[in-house]
Amino acid sequence: MCLGLPGRVVEVVDDRGTPMAVVDFGGVTKQICCAYLPDIAVGEYAIVHAGFALARLDEAAALETLALLRSLGSVADEVGPGGAQAMS
Amino acid sequence: MRYLDEFGDPELARGLVEDILARATRRWTVMEVCGGQTHSLVRNGIDELLAGSVEFVHGPGCPVCVTPLETIDRALAIAGRPEVTLCSFGDMLRVPGSHQDLFQVRAQGGDVRVVYSPLDAVRVAEAEPGREVVFFAVGFETTAPANAMAVVRARELGVENFSMIVSHVLVPPAMNAILSSPRRRVEGFLAAGHVCTVMGTAQYDEIVDDFGVPVVVAGFEALDLLDATRRVVAQLEAGEARLENAYERAVSREGNPRARAVLAEVFALCDRTWRGIGTIPRSGWRLSDAYSGYDAELRFDVGDVRAVESPRCRAGEVLQGLVTPDSCEAFGTTCTPRSPLGATMVSGEGACAAYYRYRSAGTTARSPGRG
Numbered sequence A: 001m002c003l004g005l006p007g008r009v010v011e012v013v014d015d016r017g018t019p020m021a022v023v024d025f026g027g028v029t030k031q032i033c034c035a036y037l038p039d040i041a042v043g044e045y046a047i048v049h050a051g052f053a054l055a056r057l058d059e060a061a062a063l064e065t066l067a068l069l070r071s072l073g074s075v076a077d078e079v080g081p082g083g084a085q086a087m088s
Numbered sequence B: 001m002r003y004l005d006e007f008g009d010p011e012l013a014r015g016l017v018e019d020i021l022a023r024a025t026r027r028w029t030v031m032e033v034c035g036g037q038t039h040s041l042v043r044n045g046i047d048e049l050l051a052g053s054v055e056f057v058h059g060p061g062c063p064v065c066v067t068p069l070e071t072i073d074r075a076l077a078i079a080g081r082p083e084v085t086l087c088s089f090g091d092m093l094r095v096p097g098s099h100q101d102l103f104q105v106r107a108q109g110g111d112v113r114v115v116y117s118p119l120d121a122v123r124v125a126e127a128e129p130g131r132e133v134v135f136f137a138v139g140f141e142t143t144a145p146a147n148a149m150a151v152v153r154a155r156e157l158g159v160e161n162f163s164m165i166v167s168h169v170l171v172p173p174a175m176n177a178i179l180s181s182p183r184r185r186v187e188g189f190l191a192a193g194h195v196c197t198v199m200g201t202a203q204y205d206e207i208v209d210d211f212g213v214p215v216v217v218a219g220f221e222a223l224d225l226l227d228a229t230r231r232v233v234a235q236l237e238a239g240e241a242r243l244e245n246a247y248e249r250a251v252s253r254e255g256n257p258r259a260r261a262v263l264a265e266v267f268a269l270c271d272r273t274w275r276g277i278g279t280i281p282r283s284g285w286r287l288s289d290a291y292s293g294y295d296a297e298l299r300f301d302v303g304d305v306r307a308v309e310s311p312r313c314r315a316g317e318v319l320q321g322l323v324t325p326d327s328c329e330a331f332g333t334t335c336t337p338r339s340p341l342g343a344t345m346v347s348g349e350g351a352c353a354a355y356y357r358y359r360s361a362g363t364t365a366r367s368p369g370r371g
C-alpha cells in the first residue's frame, strides 16, 4: 500500500469539484485524485500513493542528479577499487 | 519513461558501488527506514554488493507489519458483523491476527473488499446506503493524505454510513526510538523519500542534531539508493552528521503544504503501539475530535479484544534492525508468504518477504539495476 509509483498524467478531469487525473503507469492507466496537486498538467509525472498524486517529479532536478552521478567515479579512481578496503 | 528509467542504469550503478567500496575504511551500519526501499535494495542485490562496506539493517517502515495486533483483531471483529462492509488495501487481507485473517473472515461470509484508494470506499458507501462501510486506514505519512481526504469527502457529500479504523504511524518518532535504544547499532539513515514528499525534510533536523547521525533522503531506484548510501558513508568517513536530500526530483524542504494542512485538520497526534516493537509516545495519528464521528472503533463496540502473538516470530527484532530475517528459525520453513507467522512475511514492504522472495533460492550478488 505504501509503495508510491511514478506515473504520467494523460488527462485531467473534474469529479464534482474534485480535481482528478488519468495517470499512465507504464501502460496501465488509473484515475487518481489531484486534490493535493491541483496544478499538475498533462504530460507531467507525479508520485502516486493510494490513488492520490502527492508530488510532481521535477525533470530538471532529475537530469541534474544524473549529471552529477555521471561525473563521479573520481574517488574510486584515486584510491582504486577496494583500495581503502585494504586499510580496514 | 525517459529520465525515470535512467535511475536503474547499471553502468552508473557500478561506478557508485566502486565509489562506496573505495571510500569506506570500515563497515558502517546504515538503516533504510522504508520497507519499499528494503525490497529495492534486496531485489537489486545492493546489500550484497556493498556487504564489505555497509551493513544494511532494515527499519520498521512497513505499515502492514507494525499495525498493532489488537487493531487487526478489532478490524476482524468489525468485518465479521453482518451490517458491515469492510474495505481495505489488498495487503492487509493476509495479515495474521491472533486467530484468523481478513481472507478467512471473507470465506466465512464477511463482506470484505479490496480498494485501491480510500475514496473508492466512500463511493461504496454512497452506492450502498444500507450498509455500514468501514475503511481500514493504516499506513505512514504516505497513505495518510489519501485516508484523510476520504473522511473529508464523506463529510462534504454527507455520507453517514462511512467510518474508518485509523491506525496511522509516523516515521520520525520511530527513528528517535531506534536511536534511543540501548541496543542501538544504526550509524546513519536513508530517510524514506516518499514520506518526505508529504512532510518535507525539516522534521529530520532535530534527529541529526540530537543524535549526531547522518540522514540522507533517498528515492527508490537502484541509483537513488546507491547515491544516498554514498553520501551517508562520505559523511560517516568525514565524521560529519548532516541532513542531505538525494531525492531532489520529488522532495522539497516543505513537502506538500496542501496535504499537511488537511492532515493537521483531520488527524491528531497520539501514542501508538507498534506491532513487535511496543508503544512509542506521540508516534501515531488518530482522527481529530472534529472527525471522531467517523471513528469505526467508537461506532462499533467489539468488546474486549485480547491479542496473542505467535511465540516463534521474531518480527519485532527484525523491525528494529536487531536481526535479519534469515536468522529466524521459522524463516522459509514454518513461515512463508503463503502461511505467514508474522506480518513481516506478508506484505510487499516486509523484510522477511523481501528475503524470501529474492534470497531463499540461495542467490548470489546480482548486478544492480536489474529487476
Ligand code: SF4
Residues within 6 Å of the ligand: B312, B313, B314, B315, B316, B318, B325, B328, B329, B330, B331, B332, B335, B336, B340, B341, B342, B343, B344, B345, B352
Ligand atoms: S520469518 Fe516469519 S516468523 Fe520469522 S520473524 Fe519473519 S515473519 Fe516472523
